Amino acid sequence: MQPSSSQNDHWAIRFAQFVARFGTVRISIFFVFLTLLFTIAGSYFIRLYMTGEVHIEDFVSAIMLTLLSAPWVLYFFSELVNQLQQSRNNLKEVVAQLERLREEDVLLNRELQNHVRQLNVEVEERRKAQEDREKVFTELEQEINKKSEQEQQAQRLSTLLRSIIDASPDLIYYRNEEGRFAGCNRVAEQMTGKTEAELIGLTPHQVYDEELARQVVESDHEVLESNAGITEELWLRFADGRKRYYEMRKVPFFDKEGNRLGLLAFGRDITERKQSQVALEKASRDKTAFIATISHELRTPLNGIVGLSRMLRDTQLTDEQYGWVSTIYASAITLGNIFNDIIDLDKLGRDKLELSLKTVNLKDFFAELSSIIQLLVADKNLSFQTHMDEPLPDFVEADGTRLRQVLWNLLFNAVKFTQKGSISFSMTAAAPKQGICEVVFKVADTGVGIPEQELDKIFAMYYQVQHPDHQSATGTGIGLAICKQMVDLMGGEIRVSSEVGKGTCFSVVLPLAVSTRPAQLAELKVSGLKILLVEDIELNVMVAKALLEKLGQSVEVAMTGQEALDMARKQQYDLILLDIQLPDMNGFDVASKLHEEELVTGTPIVALTANVIKARQEYLDQGMDDVISKPIKKSRVIEVFNNLFCDSEQLPQLEEKAQQSKAESVLDLEMLQMLVDTIGAEMLTTSVNVFNQSIPQYMEILMTNLSAKDKEEVCSQAHKIKGAAGSVGLSRVQKIANQIQQGDHPAWWENVYDWVEELQQALKLDMQSLHNWLADQSIDD
Numbered sequence: 001m002q003p004s005s006s007q008n009d010h011w012a013i014r015f016a017q018f019v020a021r022f023g024t025v026r027i028s029i030f031f032v033f034l035t036l037l038f039t040i041a042g043s044y045f046i047r048l049y050m051t052g053e054v055h056i057e058d059f060v061s062a063i064m065l066t067l068l069s070a071p072w073v074l075y076f077f078s079e080l081v082n083q084l085q086q087s088r089n090n091l092k093e094v095v096a097q098l099e100r101l102r103e104e105d106v107l108l109n110r111e112l113q114n115h116v117r118q119l120n121v122e123v124e125e126r127r128k129a130q131e132d133r134e135k136v137f138t139e140l141e142q143e144i145n146k147k148s149e150q151e152q153q154a155q156r157l158s159t160l161l162r163s164i165i166d167a168s169p170d171l172i173y174y175r176n177e178e179g180r181f182a183g184c185n186r187v188a189e190q191m192t193g194k195t196e197a198e199l200i201g202l203t204p205h206q207v208y209d210e211e212l213a214r215q216v217v218e219s220d221h222e223v224l225e226s227n228a229g230i231t232e233e234l235w236l237r238f239a240d241g242r243k244r245y246y247e248m249r250k251v252p253f254f255d256k257e258g259n260r261l262g263l264l265a266f267g268r269d270i271t272e273r274k275q276s277q278v279a280l281e282k283a284s285r286d287k288t289a290f291i292a293t294i295s296h297e298l299r300t301p302l303n304g305i306v307g308l309s310r311m312l313r314d315t316q317l318t319d320e321q322y323g324w325v326s327t328i329y330a331s332a333i334t335l336g337n338i339f340n341d342i343i344d345l346d347k348l349g350r351d352k353l354e355l356s357l358k359t360v361n362l363k364d365f366f367a368e369l370s371s372i373i374q375l376l377v378a379d380k381n382l383s384f385q386t387h388m389d390e391p392l393p394d395f396v397e398a399d400g401t402r403l404r405q406v407l408w409n410l411l412f413n414a415v416k417f418t419q420k421g422s423i424s425f426s427m428t429a430a431a432p433k434q435g436i437c438e439v440v441f442k443v444a445d446t447g448v449g450i451p452e453q454e455l456d457k458i459f460a461m462y463y464q465v466q467h468p469d470h471q472s473a474t475g476t477g478i479g480l481a482i483c484k485q486m487v488d489l490m491g492g493e494i495r496v497s498s499e500v501g502k503g504t505c506f507s508v509v510l511p512l513a514v515s516t517r518p519a520q521l522a523e524l525k526v527s528g529l530k531i532l533l534v535e536d537i538e539l540n541v542m543v544a545k546a547l548l549e550k551l552g553q554s555v556e557v558a559m560t561g562q563e564a565l566d567m568a569r570k571q572q573y574d575l576i577l578l579d580i581q582l583p584d585m586n587g588f589d590v591a592s593k594l595h596e597e598e599l600v601t602g603t604p605i606v607a608l609t610a611n612v613i614k615a616r617q618e619y620l621d622q623g624m625d626d627v628i629s630k631p632i633k634k635s636r637v638i639e640v641f642n643n644l645f646c647d648s649e650q651l652p653q654l655e656e657k658a659q660q661s662k663a664e665s666v667l668d669l670e671m672l673q674m675l676v677d678t679i680g681a682e683m684l685t686t687s688v689n690v691f692n693q694s695i696p697q698y699m700e701i702l703m704t705n706l707s708a709k710d711k712e713e714v715c716s717q718a719h720k721i722k723g724a725a726g727s728v729g730l731s732r733v734q735k736i737a738n739q740i741q742q743g744d745h746p747a748w749w750e751n752v753y754d755w756v757e758e759l760q761q762a763l764k765l766d767m768q769s770l771h772n773w774l775a776d777q778s779i780d781d
Contacts, residue, residue, distance in 0.1 A: 076305060312325050372408075384422065427439065672773065699759075740755050
C-alpha cells in the first residue's frame with residue numbers, strides 16, 4: 001500500500017502542478033469543452049440506445065446543463081486544486097519546517113543526549129562524590145570518635161598520671177629554659193609552701209633561700225649546658241620548718257621534634273638513709289671508742305705485767321725463777337700482739353691503717369724478735385734456729401711495729417702448730433738497686449702442715465684450717481689475714497708452702513729503702529729531766545716511774561687532770577707525760593688548757609695511751625708533741641726522749657689558772673615546787689603534757705639538722721629544747737641541751753653525737769621522773 005499511495009500522490013501532485021502551470025481559467029475552459037463533448041456524445045449514445053432516435057433538443061438541454069454546471073464545478077475543483085496546491089505548498093513548507101525542526105530536534109536530541117550523558121556522568125560523579133563524602137564523613141566521624149576516645153583516654157591517663165605524680169612521695173617539678181617553674185607535684189607544693197599555680201613562673205631565687213637557690217641554679221646550669229642528667233644530694237627545708245635530705249635527679253626534657261623544653265627534677269627523700277648512715281658512723285665511732293676503752297683497760301694490767309716482768313728479769317734470780325719470769329714476759333708480749341691484731345682489724349675496717357716509716361736496724365730488730373720467740377720455743381722444748389745471711393744493710397726505712405707484728409704472727413703460729421721438731425727464722429737481703437733492698441724473712445716449722453687445697457684460703461678473714469689432731473691449736477682466724485693486708489700495704493708479698501705432717505714455710509718479701517737518715521740512738525743521751533707523769537692507774541704509775549727513774553730521770557706524779565694543771569702552774573717541767581683517759585677530764589682537754597694558759601711554751605707534751613686506734617698525727621693535731629703507746633717500751637722511751645732533748649732549750653716559767661666542774665641534777669625541784677604553788681599542779685601537768693607532745697617534733701628537727709651537719713640549726717633547735725625543758729623543770733635536759741647549743745666548743749663535732757644521745761636518754765628517763773613527781777603532788781582546789 002505504500003507504493004500505491006506514493007504513485008497517487010505523485011499523480012495528484014503532477015495534476016496540481018499542471019493546473020498551476022496553465023492556469024485555472026484555461027484548464028476550466030478546456031475541461032468545459034471536454035465535458036461538453038462528453039455530454040453531447042453521451043447524450044447521443046444514450047438517446048440512441050434508449051429511443052433509437054436522436055433529436056437536437058436532447059443535445060441542447062445537455063449542452064445547456066453542461067454549460068451551466070460544468071464551469072462552476074470546474075471552477076470549484078480548480079479552486080480546490082489551487083487550495084490543495086497551496087495547502088501542499090504550505091504543507092511542504094510545514095514539512096520543510098518540520099524537517100528543519102526535526103533536524104534541529106535531532107541536533108537538540110543529540111545535544112540533549114550529550115547533555116544527558118554528561119548529566120549522567122555528572123550524576124555518577126556526584127553520586128560517587130556523595131559516596132566519597134559520605135565515606136569521608138563516616139571516616140571523619142570515626143576519626144572524631146576515635147579522637148574523642150583518645151582525648152578521653154588521654155584525659156584519663158593525664159588524670160591518672162597527675163594522681164600518680166601527686167601520690168608519689170618523691171619531689172617532682174619541671175622548669176623551662178629560662179629557669180622558671182612550669183609545674184610540680186604535691187610534695188613540691190608542700191616543700192615550697194606554694195600551690196602549683198603560685199609557683200609557675202617563679203625562679204629558684206624567689207622560692208628558696210639564697211644558699212639553696214645558688215646550689216639549685218648551679219646544678220640546673222650544669223644540666224642545660226651539658227644536655228645530660230646529673231644526680232646530687234642536698235638538704236631541703238620545707239615550709240613548715242622541717243629539713244629533709246633529698247637525692248635529686250635532674251634531666252633535660254624535649255618535645256617530639258627534639259627541641260629542648262627545660263629540665264625535669266625528681267627527688268627521693270633519703271633522710272632516713274642519711275640518718276642511718278649517721279647512726280652507722282656513730283656506731284663505728286662507738287665501736288672505736290669501745291675498742292679504745294678496752295685497749296686502755298686491757299693494756300693497763302698488761303703494762304704492769306710486761307714492765308714488771310722485764311724489770312724482774314734484770315734482778316738476781318735463780319734459773320727456775322728466770323724461766324718463770326721469761327714465760328710471763330713472753331706471754332704478756334703474745335697477749336699484746338693478739339690485741340694488736342684486734343686493733344688493726346678495726347683499723348682495716350675503717351681504712352685507718354697507716355704506716356709510720358722509721359729508721360730500723362735490721363740486725364737488732366731480728367735479734368730482738370728472735371730472743372722473745374726463743375722463750376716460747378723453750379717452753380715447748382722445741383729446737384729454734386736463726387740465720388742472717390750477710391751482707392745486710394745496716395739500716396732500712398720500715399714500720400718496725402707493723403713488721404714486728406707480721407713476723408710475730410708467723411712465728412707464734414709456727415710455735416702453736418708444732419708439737420715436736422724445730423722452728424727456723426732467717427733473714428736475707430738482695431743487693432740494693434736504686435736505694436731499694438729486697439729483704440726476705442722466712443719462718444719454717446716441722447708442724448702439722450696445711451693441706452694443699454687450703455693454701456689459697458688461709459689469708460681470708462676468719463678462715464681457720466681444721467686440724468683434727470690439734471683442736472687445741474685454734475685461734476681467731478684474723479692473724480694471717482691481717483698479715484697479708486699489712487704486707488700488701490708495705491708493698492711486699494707473703495708466700496706459703498706446706499706439706500701435711502711435714503711442716504710449713506712462710507716467706508715475707510719486702511722492698512725496703514736503705515736508710516740515709518741517722519739511726520735512732522740505741523742509748524738514752526739525756527738524763528736528769530724533770531718529768532711530770534700524769535697517770536691515774538697506780539700500777540701504770542709504778543711501772544712508768546720505775547722505768548724512768550732507772551733511765552736517770554726525775555719523776556713527779558699527778559693522778560688527775562686538775563692536779564696536773566695545778567702542779568704545772570707552780571713549777572716548770574722539762575717534759576709532761578700525759579695519759580689520755582683521766583678521771584676528771586681527758587688528756588686532750590688538759591693539753592688544750594695547758595696551751596691556752598701558755599703553761600707549756602717550749603715544754604713537750606707526750607701522750608701516754610693504750611688507745612692505738614688513733615693515728616699518731618691525730619695526737620699531734622691536738623697539741624701533743626709525740627705519743628708513747630702502752631705498755632711502755634724502753635726502746636720507745638729512748639727514741640722519743642732522744643728526739644725531743646738531744647738539743648733541748650731552757651723552758652719558760654709557767655702561770656696559774658684554775659678550772660672547776662659543776663654537778664648536774666635531774667629535776668629543778670625548787671622551781672617545780674614554786675610552779676605548783678603559783679599556778680597549781682593541774683596547770684603544770686598541762687604544761688608538761690604540751691612539752692611531751694612537742695618534744696618529739698623538736699628532736700626530729702634536731703636529728704635531721706644533725707644529719708645535715710647544719711651546726712647553726714642544731715644549736716638553734718637545742719636552744720629551743722633548752723628553753724622548753726627549763727619551763728617544766730627538766731634541769732638535766734636543760735643542761736645537756738645547753739651543751740649542744742654551745743657551737744663554739746672546741747670539740748663540738750667530736751662530742752655532739754654523744755650529747756644528743758645523752759639528751760634522748762635523759763628525756764626518756766627524766767620525763768618519767770617528772771611524771772612520777774607530779775603524781776606525788778596533792779592538788780589543792
